[in-house]
Amino acid sequence: MSVAAERVAFIGWNPFQLLHFLRLIRALPGSVFVLEDRGSNLEMFPHDLLHASSFEILIANKEMMEDLDRRFDVIVCQTPFHGIDLINDAKIVMVQYGYAKSAHNYGAWRSLADLTLVYGDVAAQHISRFCPVDVIGCHRFDDWRDEEWRADAVQRHKSALDRGKPILLYAPTWGELSSSDRYLDSLLTLRTDFTLIVKIHHNVGDQLRLPDDVIRCGREDDLFSLMSVCDALVSDYSGAIFDAVLCRVPTILLDMPTDCLVGNKTEKGSLEVGRREELGLRIASPTDLSSARLQEAFDDPMHLLARSDRVRSELFYTGHATERFITALTEISSERRDRPEYQIYVRNEVRERLAAQRALRQTRRELKAKLRDLRSRSITLPFRIRGL
Structure with missing residues (x-):
């Protein structure tokens, strides 16, 4: 059974992420790119990149993120997105995007993924401490070997x-x-x-x-x-x-x-x-x-x-990564992978931290709103609220 493309979402907040995912999105006609609205980041995207696309682009703010859990079976990302800790039913699949800065690249945030698809054995060795991994190679290398793609690049x-x-x-x-x-x-x-x-x-x-x-x-x-x-x-x-x-x-x-x-x-x-x-x-x-x-x-x-x-x-594994990607999504959407207890523990800790950070941001917003209201009524506080 193949994965239902319309139930697959790719998510990102900057043009690099969209460009990184393009080949994979096009390999799954009917899949959706969710553009995470973080405010001014929408200005990063040129008109042609968004409006000349042959696939659906859904612009979603942080209040809409929880809805992704109901609409999609698989959510593909590079790194954590707003509300990732609220995803309970959809499978989260992370795709490796590089090898630099290992202190960050191999961090505990990797535990949020149900599966991470990596370029080769070195990444697999590090990331498998936090979540299941499959080695698929780098799908951008499929572009590199594509004569039509290269001809287009030369012309551009x-x-x-x-x-x-x-x-x-x-x-x-x-x-x-x-x-x-x-x-x-x-x-x-x-x-x-x-x-x-x-x-x-x-x-x-x-x-x-x-x-x-x-x-x-x-x-x-x-x-x-x-x-x-x-x-x-x-x-x-x-x-x-x-x-x-x-x-x-x-x-x-x-x-x-x-x-x-x-x-x-x-x-x-x-x-x-x-x-x-x-x-x-x-x-x-x-x-x-x-x-x-x-x-x-x-x-x-x-x-x-x-x-x-x-x-x-x-x-790097240098086989055809796009084919392996589709196979991995098909398997993760229809099968459950058992995880060691320590991975689940780390994942729960990371999710709790993200939830606490979100609650803190909300509290700060509410306090700022109340402070603005007090100031608008010309009420002077006898103390200063640090950070507001």
């Missing part, structure tokens, strides 16, 4: 190809681990020898200023599509590193000072730190970033790619 980015220079795709991460403040000026000096595409992280706004001859790509632009036309990826500690390893795109790694790595969802055990030498050509500082240095990646790309062969084989 034809302007970069027409410049006649090697193409560097710069895809930094966000927050304190981002290399943009430290390295961007040095990168811009390479424009005489390279075409530079800057892919801004989906968690970063539009504040990054770039010269007119730099091709700027934002949240709505697909990293895999951009990688298909570039000659090398330049990144720091972003999950884009592992996408490039999977697709065998030569990778240049911009190192950051050690103190930046502390307390930023990464650790020595994170692959982008612990196995950095295997992932690409390392650049130690902005003064080390030059056309001559990068030429090493272009003179012998196969040697550079060979560095990452071992880690690639450990991280």
